[in-house]
Amino acid sequence: MPALADKIFLPIDIFIVTVVFAVFRFVLVSAVGACFAIYAKYGGEYAKSVGWIRSSGYRGMVKTFWNTHKRKNVPTSVKGALVIALLATLIASFLDKGIARYIHPTFNLGRPERTVLNSPQINPPDVGVFYGWNFAVPANGSAVHTMKEVLNSSLVIHELRAGHRYDPVVSPYNVTCADFGVVFQSNNIKSAGSGCGTVFLDFRYPVINPAVFNMTQRSSNRWSIIWGSGSEEEGKPEFMLDKPLTVAFRVNSSGEYTNIQFINCALQETIRPTYDDDHWFNYKGWFGISTSPGTSTTKCLFDTAESTDITAIALTTTRFINIDDPYPADEVRTMFVNKTDDLLLAMQEATKVEQVVHVPYGSPPNNTVDIDIDIWAELRVNNSSIDIYICGSSRVHHDHRKNECLYGTISVLQFTQPRHDAILNSRGGKDFVRDKLKGTYMRMDYLTNNYNGTLFPISVEKMRNDTDGVADYMAQLGYNYYAEFGRFGSQQGRVFIEYDISVLEFGFEVPLWVLVASGIILVISLVVWQLTDWLIGSPYTSSVYTIIRKGLASCTNTSIPRLMRFQFQPLAFEEVKILPEEIELLPD
Structure with a gap:
């Protein structure tokens, strides 16, 4: 049984509401007149005049009271009745306006109908995301809310019809692996942490020499990493951080990263192409954001013959750069709302000290070479969430160097979900394609945030919370959201989404207590009006x-x-x- 505080939806038109208010006001005013008809019969000589004065309107009642209130021969009770007549008429005329404040126009959802929609999308071979699927997250908004708006947008889903509500079907899921180790590209380098799965972080730089690599565990879930990448004079290519970060995941520790058969799913950071190195020479001493904060996400559905597991990955990164000046760890820290994050503080201290390592190189007697440490990384692993802060340096023009930093947070979910074949059936029974290294379902860029009068790109907490939230929502979508990217040179892909489609029904939301109180007032007014007209009769009611x-x-x-x-x-x-x-x- 609904409580009086509950709200009731009434599927009626605004015209009906206007008519109901007019009838309510008419009945209420008539009931007030009936009350004064009773007073006219039993209230004495002046009583009928009070009822008649009401017909002259508010101005007439006020003037009559003003000219009467000092007359001693008029009983005080009559003067009081005149005041009551004025107030009662006001209340009866405006009570519906007060009730209207509690009544709000709204939409109610009809009974949903579950349907799979598929929409063609442009997907050039060299682009890992559909054109038109890059969206902005408001400064005070959330990436998950933006995702939900996107999936209800006729700009990208061409079959959406006006007047209908489209809710993507979500389902509960069961996490099967939530404890990961982390490896930097090469299997020769020891993993940070361990678990049922491994996450590979790949910047597309050359294989690291383990002799120049050092990983120090700072706590149960945090590591500091340093290494040197060599130089062109030493015959070894330098580290370049301007390549996209690729996050690859595999369930167990067997197999090589370079063998795609052992990778369950991968997501590549979506960044704009960088300028030629000579371009940066013109910006000596410059510091700032080189890539705006953005969240990318993907999902890998496996065919029925192999596995029922699904992998969802979300990645949020932002990049900073400066030319020739010392490493921008101090400046980077000032760009975040929260400046006390342990990774930011650790990087700030690490880059203050110049370090050199001696590594084997060449033939005796020149069998060692000094290599400057020019790559720093701070890593934090919390089950399926990973935070990475990495800074590197490379030569861009003669003696000028480009120093670049990336702060990123990663969320990986390996899970199972009850098999749902609605999209599979809509594709003619074709199994889901396991497109592991290509295919970003969506990318969202963050608008600038204003914090105490200062503009910041994003806060550390927001990056982490939004990344976890996006991965969770992608997992809930599960089998109900599938992107079929163009293959073998095709520029056309398709997006399949299963919706609960409901017709939006216009009406008004009314608190139950308002509905009950209005009904009681209306019934009492009708009874008083009709009984008075029947029992008292003319001339008192005339x-x-x-x-x-x-x-x-x-x-x-x-x-x-x-x-x-x-x-x-x-x-x-x-x-x-x-x-x-x-x-x-x-x-x-």
Whole structure:
């Protein structure tokens, strides 16, 4: 049974609401008139005048009270009745306006119908995301909310119809692997942490020499990493951080990263192409954001013959750069709302100290070479969430160097979900394609955030929370959201989404207590009005005009209600004088 505080949806038009309010006001005003008819019968000589004065309106009632309240021969009870008449008429006329404040127009959802929609998308071979699927997250909004808006947008889903609500079908899921180790590209480098799965972080730089690589565990879930990448003079290519970060995941520790058969799913950071190195020479001493904060996400559905597991990955990154000046760890830290994150603080300290390592190189006697440490990384692993902060340096023009930093957070979910084949059936029974290294379902860029009058790109907490939220929502979508990217040179892909489609029904939301109270007031008013008219009757329920008309019935040869001709001098109806001639009608 609903409580009085609950709200009731009424599927009615605004015209009906207007008519109901008009009837409510009419009945209420009539009930007030009925109450004064009762007073007219039992209230004495002045009582009927109070009811008649009401017909002159608010101005007439106020003037009458003002001219009457000092007269001692008029009973105080009559003066009070005149005040009550004024207030009661006001309340009866405006009570519906007060009720209207609790009634709000809204939409209600009809019974949903579950349908799979598929929409063609442009997908050039060299682009890992559909054109038109890059969206902005408001400064105070969330990436998950933006995802939901996107999946309900006719701009990208061409079959959406106006007047309908489209809710992507979501399903619960069961996590099968939530504890990961992390490896930097090469299997020769030891993993940070361990678990049922491994996440590979690949910047597309050359294989690292383990002799130049050092990983130090700072706590149960945090590691510091340093290594040197060599130089062109030493015959070894330098580290380049301007390549996209690729996050690859595999369930177990067997197999090589370079063998795609052992990778369950992968997501590549979506960044704009960088300028030629010589371009940066023109910006000596420059520091700032080189890539705006953005979240990318993907999902890998496996065919029925192999596995029922699904992998969802979300990645949020932002990049900073400067030329020639010291490593921008200090400056990067100032760009975040939260400057106390342990990765930011650790990087700030690590880049202050120049470090050199001696590594084997060449033939005796010159069998060692000093390599400067020019790559720093701070890593934090919390089950399926990974935070990475990495800074690197490379030569861009003669003696000028480009220093670049990336802060990113990653969320990986390996899970199972009850098999749902609606999309599979809509594709003619074709199994899901396991497109592991190509295919970003969606990318969202963050608008600038204003924090105490200072502009910041994003906060560390927001990056982490939004990344976890996006991965979770992608997992809930499961088998109900599938992107089929173009293959073998095809530029056309398709997006399949299963929706609960509901018709939006316009109506009004009314608190139950307002509905009950209004109904009680309306019933009482109707009863008082009708009983008074029945029991009291004329002349107490009649107007002055009606009483005069009935009094002149013998002169006008009619007793039925009708309009009569009226004149002021002398005061007469149908040329029948109603005042003696010696009484002159004076203006008010």
